[in-house]
Amino acid sequence: xxxxxxxxxxxxxxxxxxxxxxxxxxxxxxxxxxxxxxxxxxxxxxxxxxxxxxxxxxxxxxxxxxxxxxxxxxxxxxxxxxxxxxxxxxxxxxxxxxxxxxxxxxxxxxxxxxxxxxxxxxxxxxxxxxxxxxxxxxxxxxxxxxxxxxxxxxxxxxxxxxxxxxxxxxxxxxxxxxxxxxxxxxxxxxxxxxxxxxxxxxxxxxxxxxxxxxxxxxxxxxxxxxxxxxxxxxxxxxxxxxxxxxxxxxxxxxxxxxxxxxxxxxxxxxxxxxxxxxxxxxxxxxxxx
Ligand code: SF4
Numbered sequence: 261x262x263x264x265x266x267x268x269x270x271x272x273x274x275x276x277x278x279x280x281x282x283x284x285x286x287x288x289x290x291x292x293x294x295x296x297x298x299x300x301x302x303x304x305x306x307x308x309x310x311x312x313x314x315x316x317x318x319x320x321x322x323x324x325x326x327x328x329x330x331x332x333x334x335x336x337x338x339x340x341x342x343x344x345x346x347x348x349x350x351x352x353x354x355x356x357x358x359x360x361x362x363x364x365x366x367x368x369x370x371x372x373x374x375x376x377x378x379x380x381x382x383x384x385x386x387x388x389x390x391x392x393x394x395x396x397x398x399x400x401x402x403x404x405x406x407x408x409x410x411x412x413x414x415x416x417x418x419x420x421x422x423x424x425x426x427x428x429x430x431x432x433x434x435x436x437x438x439x440x441x442x443x444x445x446x447x448x449x450x451x452x453x454x455x456x457x458x459x460x461x462x463x464x465x466x467x468x469x470x471x472x473x474x475x476x477x478x479x480x481x482x483x484x485x486x487x488x489x490x491x492x493x494x495x496x497x498x499x500x501x502x503x504x505x506x507x508x509x510x511x512x513x514x515x516x517x518x519x520x521x522x523x524x525x526x527x528x529x530x531x532x533x534x535x536x537x538x539x540x541x542x543x544x545x546x547x548x549x
Contacts, residue, residue, distance in 0.1 A: 261519065261549060263542050264474070266528035268466040270535045272459040274333035274356025275299050279308070281354045282330055286311045292352070294330040295321060295340065296391060300485035300532040303507060307534075321349075328352055334391035335359040337398020358428055359392060362455045367399040369423050379420045383407055385438055386427030387486065393427055410437035413445070421449040428457035429487060429531075431464075460487065460531060464494050467528060471498035474526030476519050478545070480505050480538050481530040488530035495528065507537065508544035520549050 271279070278298060285292045290312045297305050297315055305315065313330075321329065321340070326348045331340065335355040344351050355363075366382065373380040382404040386393040397404045407413065416422060422442060426435050432454075439452050471477045477499050481488025483506060495502040501522075503515055519525050525545065527538050 261522060261525055263525045263527065263546060265535075265538050265542060266467065266470045266526060268463055268470070269528040269530070269538065270533055271299070272356075272457070272531040274358060274457075274459075275531060277356065278330070278333040278354030279304070281352055282308055282313055283311070285328060285330065285352055286313060289328065292328050292330055293320075293324065294332060295336070296332055296334075297484070298330070298332050298354075299482075299534075300488070300530075301482040301534060301537070302484070303482075303537055304532075304534045318343075322347070324349060330354050332391070333359065335363055335395035336391075337395050337402075339398060355395075356428075358457050358459075359395070362425065362428060363396060363399050365453065365455070366396055366404070366425055369425075370400040370403070373421075373423075377421060381405055381416060381420055381422050383416065383422055383424045384427065385424065385430055385435055387430075390427065390486070392429070396425070396427065407438065410434055410441050413438055413441035416442065417448075418442070418446040419448050422446065422451070424450070424452040426453075426455045428455060429460045430456055432456050432461050463491065463531070467491055468494055468498040470526055470528055471495045471502060474499060474524045475501065475522035476525045477502040478505055478511075478515075478519075478525065478527045478541055479503065479529060480507075480527065480533050480541055482506060482532055485530050485532045487532060491528075491530050505541060508540045511541070511544055511548065516545070516548055519545060 293314050293316045328350045330352040333356040382400050384396050384404045384406050388406050477495050479492045479495050492504050
């Protein structure tokens with residue numbers, strides 16, 4: 261049996277950067293707070309917590325003083341920075357540079373229009389309540405309209421100017437469906453910005469190709485990760501013998517039997533899946549088969 265780990269799977273540059281910052285800080289001080297899970301993968305969070313990382317929420321942030329607080333790759337709204345500074349906390353900013361640039365573009369559009377054209381609608385194509393989207397809305401004093409799917413375009417006022425941006429991890433295809441829906445109905449000004457991160461957009465096709473080349477696919481991901489859920493569905497579409505695992509412990513007898521009958525077993529994961537976890541799955545699979 262040939263076991264291959266997909267070379268495109270694993271952390272994107274943004275997540276890798278935030279984790280490096282955490283590791284550097286922890287090496288120096290042995291203690292660091294992180295606002296929210298640094299990555300949607302329980303095992304990686306646990307590894308960093310063992311090094312001294314402590315995950316906190318927004319209520320905790322209001323009560324801690326003179327501490328070092330890491331912001332993860334998703335980014336944060338301006339209010340998070342103010343709250344941290346008021347309590348004398350030092351921000352270690354792990355915001356992905358791609359997300360940072362998007363925040364700046366949205367803030368610039370908001371500031372350019374808030375006085376001279378208050379009818380302008382800033383629209384964010386994204387998932388309501390997602391950390392990145394909360395950070396983006398914060399750039400507009402929470403006035404931006406969030407649209408989750410192209411079918412929700414009807415909620416917009418097509419007589420007023422529309423400035424459209426996207427959360428970095430949304431589907432390119434759906435984004436263009438939303439653009440088409442707005443174009444078809446608008447009578448006012450419309451400007452759109454393709455702000456989808458290609459690290460994720462390209463991964464779908466690469467993953468489908470990888471899944472098609474295997475007899476059995478073991479997809480490793482966290483149950484809290486929306487990116488893992490989306491990518492796993494693509495895997496299943498490309499190869500019906502695809503299975504979702506959170507760790508090597510999920511290699512059940514049935515699954516091992518399935519793998520034993522395969523010539524090629526592929527291991528892949530989401531942008532939140534650490535390489536070491538995929539390697540553990542490979543090692544256990546190789547040992548047991
Ligand atoms: S998916 Fe892209 S934008 Fe999002 S954190 Fe990763 S590299 Fe940054």
